[in-house]
Amino acid sequence: MSVQSRPWITDDLVLFQDSIRKFIERELVPHEERWCKQQQVDREIWRKAGEVGMLCASIPEEYGGGGGNFAHEAIIALEQSRAMVTSLGTNVHSGIVAHYLLRYGSEEQKHKWLPKMASGEYVAAIAMSEPGAGSDLKSIKTRAVREGDHYVINGSKTFISNGVHADLVCVVVKTDPAKGTKGVSIVVVETKDAHGAGLAGFRRGRVLEKIGQKGQDTAELFFDDVRVPCANLLGPEEGKGFYQLMQQLPQERMIIALGALGAMERALEETTQYVRERKVFGAPLLDLQNTRFKLAECKTNATVARAFIDNCMAKVLRGELDPETAAMAKWWSTQRNCEIIDECLQLHGGYGYMMEYPIARLYVNARAGKIYGGSNEIMKELIARTL
Incomplete structure (x- = not known):
């Protein structure tokens, strides 16, 4: 289904989609295989993406962004997924981190960091997961202890997207472990000091080798007595981190759902073309009833996913998407995506x-x-709590 036929698309967004698609085909697709082998993109591609307005497209112009809304991020997510270019981590950089800064950052923080993110001078990451705490964010152990006008951070993070290139990391920490979720905060760490040297005590671990999305650099991060100005706390006071995460995770989950939708639609396109051309017993594979029925099932599931996500998009743009519906969109679309792709792979033999x-x-x-x-x-648990 073309992006033009989606109900939340405007004429301006059609033009934006066309420019993003052309940039992806010209600058990303030809390098994706090489980036997968080296487990990270070339640093310069971030600058190029910034030049064409692919970074921070939904951030106001006063902070260096494109002045758009979440629909712009949705188009980027769909187009990257459709083109199978997962290496450039724009979703984390623009769709997630930039909005933490926009929503909770001070004016000084926003003017300091967002323009650099929009231009590609800075690459951003968010560090939530730890070796012993993934979806259970209440169990994180990374500490930030206040000493004068600085926080001293100790701990480790893992599965951090954009971790290799990150110049700016939103680190989820415990500022007061005794308070449980009310003791969680987010502290923004610039990984280089004022002189451009690596920040003392900050280390990047190995690039983690994954079964897929191999070019999307995913790293371990270590904090050993890392000193960060207290002015880098995100929000006006400590203890708001868990609330901030719960407020922003629905948008992240919508981005994941959009990526799943783009992938399942590409899988259907590829498989339909393949079964038309592939001959079995002297006739196209598509002539076999099993092939037609399987593809009919896949197309139906993809169509339902598209309708649901389009409905969610309309709610996002009206500011009405609730966390449980975002959780539904995330789990349902990713589950259907895996099932559809598995069926399509089977038809390829x-x-x-x-x-x-x-x-x-x-x-x-x-x-x-x-x-x-x-x-x-976890998505199902969140949904079940609303029953």
Whole structure:
């Protein structure tokens, strides 16, 4: 389904979509295989993305952004997913971190960091997960202890997208462990000091090797007596971090749902074309009833997903999307995405297992969707609490 036919799309967004698609095809697609092998993108691509308005598209112009809204981020997520270019972590950078800063940052923080993110001078990450705390954010152990006008941070984070290139990291910490969730805060860490040298006590661990999304650098981060100005606290006071996370995670989950939608639609396109051309017993594979029925099921599921996500998008743009509906969109779309791609791979036969075929790359990239942004089991728990 073309982006133009979606009910939340305006004429201006159609033009934006066209420019983003052309940039992806010109600057990202040709390098995706190489980036997957080196487990990270070239640093310069961030600057190029900034030049064409692909970064911070939904951030106000006064902070260096594109002046758009979440629909712009949705188009970027859909187009990257459709093109199978998962290496450039714009969703985390622009769709997530930038909005933490916009929503909770002081004017000084916003003017200091957002323009650098919009230009690609800074790459941003958010550090939530730890070796012993993934979806259970209440169990994080990273501490930030106040000493004078600085916080001293100790702890480690893992599965951090954009971790290798990150110049700016929103670190979820405990500022008062005795208060439980009310003792959680977010402190923004610039990974270089005022002289451009690496920040003392901050280390990047190994790039984690994944089964899919191999070019999206995912790293471990270590904080050993890292000193950060107290002015880098996100929000006016300590203890608001858990609230901030709960407020912003629905948008992250919508981005994940949009990515799943783009992938399942690409899988259907690839498989429909393949079964038309592939001959079995002297006739196209599409002539077999099983093939037609399987694709009919896949198309129906993708159409339902599209309708649900379009409905969610309308709510997002009206400011009406509630957390439980976002959780529904995230788990349902990522689950259906994996199922649809699995069926489509099966119709490719042995060729579906070969990485030279797009369906194989879609298959390995899809699986993480059921885990990140809060596992699907957690999504169901959030939904169940509203019953």
